[in-house]
Amino acid sequence: MRLLGKLGLAAAACLLGAQIAAADTTVKWLHIEVNPVQVKLWEEVARAYEASHPGVKVEMQFLENEAYKAKLPTILQSKDRPNIIYSWAGGVLKTQIEAGVLDDITDQVKGYSDSLTPAALAAFTSNGRVYGLPTALSQVGFLCNKELMAKAKVDPAGIKSWDDLLAAVKTLKAAGVTPIVVGGADKWPLHFYWTHLAVRIGGKPAFDAALKGENGGFAGETFQKSGELFKQLVDLQPFQNGFLGFKNPQAVGYFGDGKAAMTLAISTVYHLQRALAADKTGLSEDKICWFDFPVVAGGKGAPTDTLGGITGWLITKGSPKEAVDFLKYFVSKDVQTRLAAGNFIIPVVQGADAGLNNSFMKLIAANLAKSNYHQNFYDQSLGPSVGRVVNDVAAEIAGGSMSPQDAAKAIEAAWKQGN
Amino acid sequence: MGVAGETAPQALRGPSWDGRFTVLILFLPPALLLFTLFVVLPIGEAAWYSAFNWNGFGKPTNWIGFDNYRFVLETRAFWLALRNNGLIIAVSLAIQLPLALTLALMLAERFRGAVALRMLFFMPYILAEIATGLIFSFVYDGDYGLVASIWRTFGAEPLHLLASTDTAMLAVLIVIVWKYFGFHMMLFIAALQGLDKSLIEAARIDGATRSQALRHVVIPLLYPTIRLSVFFAIVGSLQLFDLVMPLTRGGPADSSNTMVSFLYNNGISRMRVGYGSAIGVILFVICVTFAFTYKRWFMRDE
Numbered sequence: 001m002r003l004l005g006k007l008g009l010a011a012a013a014c015l016l017g018a019q020i021a022a023a024d025t026t027v028k029w030l031h032i033e034v035n036p037v038q039v040k041l042w043e044e045v046a047r048a049y050e051a052s053h054p055g056v057k058v059e060m061q062f063l064e065n066e067a068y069k070a071k072l073p074t075i076l077q078s079k080d081r082p083n084i085i086y087s088w089a090g091g092v093l094k095t096q097i098e099a100g101v102l103d104d105i106t107d108q109v110k111g112y113s114d115s116l117t118p119a120a121l122a123a124f125t126s127n128g129r130v131y132g133l134p135t136a137l138s139q140v141g142f143l144c145n146k147e148l149m150a151k152a153k154v155d156p157a158g159i160k161s162w163d164d165l166l167a168a169v170k171t172l173k174a175a176g177v178t179p180i181v182v183g184g185a186d187k188w189p190l191h192f193y194w195t196h197l198a199v200r201i202g203g204k205p206a207f208d209a210a211l212k213g214e215n216g217g218f219a220g221e222t223f224q225k226s227g228e229l230f231k232q233l234v235d236l237q238p239f240q241n242g243f244l245g246f247k248n249p250q251a252v253g254y255f256g257d258g259k260a261a262m263t264l265a266i267s268t269v270y271h272l273q274r275a276l277a278a279d280k281t282g283l284s285e286d287k288i289c290w291f292d293f294p295v296v297a298g299g300k301g302a303p304t305d306t307l308g309g310i311t312g313w314l315i316t317k318g319s320p321k322e323a324v325d326f327l328k329y330f331v332s333k334d335v336q337t338r339l340a341a342g343n344f345i346i347p348v349v350q351g352a353d354a355g356l357n358n359s360f361m362k363l364i365a366a367n368l369a370k371s372n373y374h375q376n377f378y379d380q381s382l383g384p385s386v387g388r389v390v391n392d393v394a395a396e397i398a399g400g401s402m403s404p405q406d407a408a409k410a411i412e413a414a415w416k417q418g419n
Numbered sequence: 420m421g422v423a424g425e426t427a428p429q430a431l432r433g434p435s436w437d438g439r440f441t442v443l444i445l446f447l448p449p450a451l452l453l454f455t456l457f458v459v460l461p462i463g464e465a466a467w468y469s470a471f472n473w474n475g476f477g478k479p480t481n482w483i484g485f486d487n488y489r490f491v492l493e494t495r496a497f498w499l500a501l502r503n504n505g506l507i508i509a510v511s512l513a514i515q516l517p518l519a520l521t522l523a524l525m526l527a528e529r530f531r532g533a534v535a536l537r538m539l540f541f542m543p544y545i546l547a548e549i550a551t552g553l554i555f556s557f558v559y560d561g562d563y564g565l566v567a568s569i570w571r572t573f574g575a576e577p578l579h580l581l582a583s584t585d586t587a588m589l590a591v592l593i594v595i596v597w598k599y600f601g602f603h604m605m606l607f608i609a610a611l612q613g614l615d616k617s618l619i620e621a622a623r624i625d626g627a628t629r630s631q632a633l634r635h636v637v638i639p640l641l642y643p644t645i646r647l648s649v650f651f652a653i654v655g656s657l658q659l660f661d662l663v664m665p666l667t668r669g670g671p672a673d674s675s676n677t678m679v680s681f682l683y684n685n686g687i688s689r690m691r692v693g694y695g696s697a698i699g700v701i702l703f704v705i706c707v708t709f710a711f712t713y714k715r716w717f718m719r720d721e
Contacts, residue, residue: 070687073475095690099476184582185670242561242579244671385474385689392673401584401672417472417490 024055027323030075030082031060032068035275038344042330045338049329056322069384076101076316083319084327087132089123089310090376091383096314097126103315106130108324115333119374120348123310132314133331136345137374139267139308139364140192144289148177148261156289162197162229165294169238172261179238181260183248184398187391188379192264193233194394194407195378196293196307197226203301204373210415219412227397227404229296234398244399249276256282264293266309267364271343290360292367306371309380312348382415389414462703469696479693487697496673497698500681503588504657507677510592511599511652516645519600523607524633537608541601548598552665555594556581559666584674587667591675594662599655603648610644611637646717653713657706678702 029046033039039060046058061082063071068086075081076096087093096102106129113121113130120134144156152175154168172179183189198206202222209215210223240246240260255263256277263269270290274282295303313330315323329335336347337355346365347353353365368374379387393410396402402410469487471479491497526537543551558565561579570578580590614637622632638645660679663669669676669684676684682702686695 066688073690073692076476092690095474095476101476185668187670241577242582245559245561245579245582245667383690385691388689395670396672399584399672 024057025320025322026057026059027084027320027326028059028061028082029084029326030068030086031062032065032086033062034064035272035344038339038342041339041342041344045330045335046326049326053322053325056326058326081316083316083323084313085316087124087312087314088377088380089132089134089312090381091387092380093124093131093314094126095383097131101317102131103317103319103324104129104131105315105324108321109133109328112328115349115351116331117348117350120310120312123376124312124314132312133327134310134312134348135331135336136311136339137308137348137368138311138346139306139367140196140264141267141290141292142262143255143265143269143273144262144291145255145258145260145283146287146289148172148258149289151175152177152261154261156291159291159294162200162232162294162296166232166236169233169236173236173238178240178260179236180262180264181240181246181251181254182243182263182398183246183251184239184244184395185246186248187388187395188377189248189251189264190398191377191379191391191394192307193230194226194390194397195375196264197229197296198222198378199305199307199373199375200293200296200299200301201225201229203299203305204375205300207375217412218415219408223408223411224405227393227407230394230397231404234400239398244395252276253278258283258287267346267361268344270360285358285360288360290363302372304367304370305373305375306368307375307377308368310374310376385417386411386414462700465696465699465703467696468693469700471693472691473693474690475692483693487694488701490694491697491701496676496681499673500669500676500678503676504659504678506588507592507595507656507659508653510596511656512649515596515600516603516648516652518596519603519648520607520641520645522600523604523611524637526604527608527611537605541605543598544601544605546598548661549665551594551598552662555590556666559590581667582671584672587671587675591663591666594666595656595659598662599652603652606644606648606651607641610641614640650710650713650718653709654706657702657709678705 031039031042033042039062043060046060050056050058072085072092076085076099081101109130113133116134117137120137121130124130124132124134142156142159146156149156149172152172154171159165159168169179206215206220206222210218210220215221240251240254243251246254251263252265252269252273253276254260255265255269256273257279270288273288274280276282292303293307295301313327315327331349333349333352336345336349336352339345340347340352340355340361341357343356343358343361346361346368347355353362356362356365375381377387378390381387382390389411393402393407397404397407468479470482470484472481472483472486473479522540526533526540546554557563559580561567561570561577561582566580567577570576580586618640619632619636622636623629627635658679659677660683663675663677663680664683667675669680673681678698679702682695682698685691686698
């Protein structure tokens with residue numbers, strides 16, 4: 001009976017809550033975050049906002065990453081769409097803007113937007129109009145296992161060029177260590193190689209030219225060369241056995257278990273590997289090393305150029321003004337500092353990086369600050385249809401079923417079909 | 420057939436046209452409405468979308484006629500998916516159904532434990548496809564799975580069946596046979612138990628051996644069920660999707676895609692709704708053509 005009583009009370013409370021909410025504004029916020037610690041922090045932020053803004057209710061909704069991408073077009077065109085949605089910027093954002101499903105929030109964030117890292121804000125700006133706010137930056141680079149590197153007598157600090165990397169792979173193999181682990185079943189972890197090589201070989205000019213269809217577009221020299229160099233690596237068989245069957249979380253866990261010397265990963269993996277390792281503790285921070293993606297001899301890209309993500313939030317068409325207000329609160333110096341202190345993000349609000357208390361995160365923040373060309377992941381920036389072809393061909397080169405030339409041609413063909 | 424059988428048609432014959440007309444007025448509109456809403460419209464919509472280069476946002480505007488079909492047919496992965504569907508059909512017909520029939524012949528008789536064995540073989544079919552896929556992705560795992568431990572006892576290198584273009588489809592096929600043979604076995608058992616036993620007894624009295632009775636009496640009597648089983652097996656093979664996704668997602672390098680996983684990977688994940696619709700229409704045409712031809716040729720009397 002006591003249980004029944006409690007249930008009744010709970011039901012009554014729900015009803016009461018629903019009645020209050022019905023009279024107020026609800027901001028629906030759709031996210032894809034799987035890290036429970038970070039979601040809990042967000043939840044706290046939302047409740048704090050509600051407390052200081054009576055009459056506004058912030059409701060969190062969740063969808064898994066792939067499901068989210070698949071359902072987004074339908075969600076955005078429904079009348080009951082969420083007000084704040086997750087975004088990787090890039091080609092998908094461009095399509096959403098063209099389809100008119102997003103709110104232009106330029107005027108609402110005027111003045112405030114000056115506090116954000118310009119490059120991050122630019123990713124959510126189109127034709128001078130702002131459609132969303134960035135929330136985090138990341139960098140792709142090599143994470144390494146100090147013990148295994150030492151076992152094979154490879155100095156991670158000495159890996160500066162592509163040839164150094166190839167040599168390191170050979171040395172590691174000779175020492176009986178699996179050089180690199182990668183989640184090949186998800187394909188996108190493999191595209192980091194191809195894309196980052198392109199960033200090193202051609203730099204920003206090559207990418208911009210390809211977008212305009214100049215120099216042979218994505219079938220041009222830069223992109224063929226990045227496939228060829230990637231093939232050089234693949235031919236050394238650097239990856240763990242069965243890498244095409246590994247999903248990314250599995251691969252990250254494999255690295256956390258200390259079974260491979262290196263992994264080319266997003267900077268967030270530095271912490272994520274601990275949660276995904278078999279023993280849930282993974283590699284402690286003193287056992288991990290990091291080095292930037294090696295440079296390519298004769299490449300036009302600067303060594304400081306970075307590949308990584310720019311993620312943030314968009315406001316959908318017809319949302320209440322409270323949605324933007326909450327978002328500004330969420331991407332404020334105070335909240336960003338808290339998220340940074342938890343090692344969740346490299347913040348985008350200027351000054352919030354003071355919250356970073358971890359030397360690795362500080363290093364990545366410094367790298368991003370130095371970078372004059374931060375390339376968003378190709379699979380995001382080229383939009384879903386072409387981006388996924390990039391992932392496909394990277395996996396095919398790695399699996400040996402496609403030549404670098406055909407790979408570059410396939411991307412160019414997809415680019416022409418998609419436009 | 421007695422008195423009732425003869426009076427019923429006469430009663431219908433009475434107000435013949437009027438009666439039928441009332442029935443038509445009463446029952447046709449709802450059926451027609453439902454059929455139009457849930458069958459004709461979606462198919463028509465898919466056909467319409469397949470003529471556009473469209474990503475699912477707003478209204479389709481970029482009319483490209485039959486180009487999507489051309490793009491589909493030019494894609495190597497599409498032909499691979501088609502070949503894989505063919506392989507699944509072949510394996511279903513050549514391995515799965517004979518296996519199911521053999522087991523059914525053994526288990527249709529009443530003996531101790533027959534029911535338990537039947538349930539055991541039927542179990543994989545009860546399991547959800549997605550769960551089956553997940554379970555087998557662990558079984559096949561080259562480092563921790565069952566296959567890995569068997570392999571290790573022989574001292575061989577870890578083998579990742581799902582990670583190689585040579586073995587991924589084979590691994591998927593094994594799961595398909597494992598999962599669906601129980602269903603067909605149950606169909607056959609039901610049919611066997613419904614058979615007129617006196618025909619078999621008569622054959623035996625006439626001197627037919629067990630295998631002769633089986634070949635010339637039992638199997639022919641099972642033909643209607645076998646034809647139905649074949650129909651289910653082929654249509655099911657053409658639609659296979661939810662086993663492939665958790666196992667391989669069609670990879671590596673599209674080597675284990677089926678038509679439907681190919682549709683999903685391209686139409687939904689890549690937001691190429693027009694292209695995906697074209698694949699859907701092609702699959703629809705294949706299925707309908709098959710279903711009608713099969714009905715016409717093999718299931719005429721049923």
